[in-house]
Amino acid sequence: MARKKYAPWLAAIAVSVFAGMAWMLWPAAETEPPQWPDHEPTSSYSTLGRHWQQPVQTGSNANTLSATGVAPPNDLGNEDNAGASAASIDLDQLQHALAHIAVDEQGRLIFDEVALASLRRAFEQFSELSDPAMVTQLKRYVEAGLAGETGAQAAAMVGDYFRYREAKASAEALWEHQENPDPRQRLEQLAELRRQHLGPAVANQLYGGEQAHQRYLLALAELRRNPDLAETERQQLRAQLRSDLRDGKFLVDDRGTDAIRQLANDSQHWQEQGLTEDTRHYLQDQTLGLVSARSLATSQQQKNHWQQRYDQFSERRDTILLSGLTDPEKVRQIDQLLGNHFSGDELEAARTYLPPHMRQ
Structure with missing residues (x-):
C-alpha cells in the first residue's frame, strides 16, 4: 500500500527533477x-x-x-503611476x-x-x-x-x-x-529557505517530490564514487536506494538522526509481530512525518530535544505494539501518545510531510 501510494509521483516529476539537477552539482x-x-x-x-x-x-x-x-x-x-519604466x-x-x-x-x-x-x-x-x-x-x-x-x-x-x-x-x-561545495548541504539549505519563506506545509507540497529525487540522485552519485564496494554489494545498495525512494524515505532530511535508518529494522519487526499491512504503513508514514517535523528545530539544542522526545515516544510506541491489543486500539493509543511528546506545530508538519496529491 505504501509503495503504491508513492509510485504515482515518481514519473510525474522525474523530467523536471533531472533537468534541475545541474544547480546542485555546479555553482x-x-x-x-x-x-x-x-x-x-x-x-x-x-x-x-x-x-x-x-x-x-x-x-x-x-x-x-x-x-x-x-x-x-x-x-x-x-x-501617480505615470512615468513607468x-x-x-x-x-x-x-x-x-x-x-x-x-x-x-x-x-x-x-x-x-x-x-x-x-x-x-x-x-x-x-x-x-x-x-x-x-x-x-x-x-x-x-x-x-x-x-x-x-x-x-x-x-x-x-x-x-x-x-x-x-x-x-x-x-x-x-x-x-565556495570551493568544493557539498551538493547535499546546498540542497538542504535550499529546502530550509523554502520552508522559511513558503511555510513548511506549502514547501513540502510544492517541492517534496523534487527534493526526494534530488536526495536519491545524490545518494546514487555517492554510491558510484565509493571505491571500496564490490560490484555485487553496489547493486544491492542501488536496489535499496530505489526501494527507499518508492517508500518515501527520501522525502525527509534524515541528517543528524538514525530514525530513518532504523525504520527498515522496525518494519521487519512489525511484520514479524503480525501487524496488518495498513498498521505497518501507518507506522512508517508516522515515522517519516515526525522526522520531517524535525526541520522545525532551528538550533542544535532544539534538534537534540526533538531526538530525546522521539526516542521516548518510540520506546513507548513499541510497548503498545507488543501488547495484546487489537491493531485499531494500538493505533488509537499511539495517536494519543503523539500529543504527549510533540507540539501541535510538529504534529501538523508531520501530517503534511506527504503532499495530498502524492497520497494516491
Whole structure:
C-alpha cells in the first residue's frame, strides 16, 4: 500500500527533477525552463482559470504592470503611476500561467507539481523583478481577480514565492564563491529557505517530490564514487536506494538522526509481530512525518530535544505494539501518545510531510 501510494509521483516529476539537477552539482544558478507534468489536475477539482474574474481596468496599458506598479482595478490610470519604466509584466500572461493551478471544493489552492510549474512559468517573464512595491501591486491584482479565500491564498502564494526566489538568488550568489561545495548541504539549505519563506506545509507540497529525487540522485552519485564496494554489494545498495525512494524515505532530511535508518529494522519487526499491512504503513508514514517535523528545530539544542522526545515516544510506541491489543486500539493509543511528546506545530508538519496529491 505504501509503495503504491508513492509510485504515482515518481514519473510525474522525474523530467523536471533531472533537468534541475545541474544547480546542485555546479555553482551556476537554476535555469531550467518550467516543466509541465503529463497529467491534468484531478478532474474533481476546479482551477484558478475558472475562478478568475477579470478586474475592471482603465488606461492604454491596462494589461501591463509597470515597475512603478499597477493600481487596483478602480485606480488604474492614476496619475501617480505615470512615468513607468520599461520593466513591466504582461498581466494576461501571468493570468494564463496561473490558470492551471487546481482549487479544491473549499476554494483552497492545491500546491502540487502543476502549481510549482505554474509559478515557475509565471515568474519566468519577470526574472529580474526585485521591487517589493511592484510585487505588492501584483498581489493586489491577483486578489482582485479571485474572490474570497482563493484570492487571498493565491496572492499570498505569489508574494511568498517572490521572497523565496530573492532568498534563493542571494544564496546562489554566495555559493558561486565556495570551493568544493557539498551538493547535499546546498540542497538542504535550499529546502530550509523554502520552508522559511513558503511555510513548511506549502514547501513540502510544492517541492517534496523534487527534493526526494534530488536526495536519491545524490545518494546514487555517492554510491558510484565509493571505491571500496564490490560490484555485487553496489547493486544491492542501488536496489535499496530505489526501494527507499518508492517508500518515501527520501522525502525527509534524515541528517543528524538514525530514525530513518532504523525504520527498515522496525518494519521487519512489525511484520514479524503480525501487524496488518495498513498498521505497518501507518507506522512508517508516522515515522517519516515526525522526522520531517524535525526541520522545525532551528538550533542544535532544539534538534537534540526533538531526538530525546522521539526516542521516548518510540520506546513507548513499541510497548503498545507488543501488547495484546487489537491493531485499531494500538493505533488509537499511539495517536494519543503523539500529543504527549510533540507540539501541535510538529504534529501538523508531520501530517503534511506527504503532499495530498502524492497520497494516491
